[in-house]
Amino acid sequence: MTGIATGGRRRALWITVFWLAIGIVSFVLGVQNEIGQRAEDIALNAAEFTTNPPPPLNLVSPASIAVALLVLGITALFAHGVQRAILVVLLPAAAIATSQLLKLHLLTRPELFELDAPNTFPSGHMTVFTALTAALIWAVPAGIRALVAVAGTVLLGVVSWQLLAYGWHRPSDVFGALALGVVAFALAGLARPARVRGAVVLGSTISIGLALVGWIVVFGALILAGVAALRGNADLMLTAAEFGGVGASALASRALLLLSAGRD
Incomplete structure (x- = not known):
């Protein structure tokens, strides 16, 4: 048992x-850096903003979060x-509360060029879906x-896509929220590694x-970003x-799956 806990x-x-590191780099490059702010502003301006998005983005509310937590607990x-x-x-x-504390009180987005730039880091909606997805992975029987x-x-990929496509958030906000949700459960794993009842099928x-899907999509996205910057597209x-966001979602889900197993 000691070996399992150590692993x-x-x-x-x-x-x-x-x-x-992902969370810190996202904040430093996307929020505190002028080039990063300009790049994110380009993406944000290309989005088609709407206040009435389709599911799953429009499902977030205090009541729905409370019901989800109750179901997860049971x-x-x-x-x-x-x-x-x-x-x-x-x-x-705790992760959801922390995201609001960081966004509204502790972190700031300096106006490094002529831009009305209220802080939106990290995304509260992305934190909600990441934390609830993590909890679901940890809550269900090992077999599934x-x-x-x-x-x-799939869920996190869709939500991250919606948040960017509908202009609700900047890319760094999404990556920071994914990082916050994973780190919350990783810290729990550090304190007490999860134990598995049965085999993880x-x-x-x-x-x-x-891992393959996540890294391939992330590297593809970086290449696209470089081409977009060169073309000004x-x-x-x-x-x-x-x-x-899709690639990072796959990597986040993998990390949460590994944490839920609690062993190498």
């Missing part, structure tokens, strides 16, 4: 460091016991956990698949950001 903590440590209670039930309720709530991670990738296969810059 789980080692994995949680690496995931914490990696995603904390699911985890029957699948894993009281401790896991408490964890999957408190961690998302990997499949839930795949579904979570297709766990290794899906983990490798999510706003629509292409937005597309690059959207694909970047």
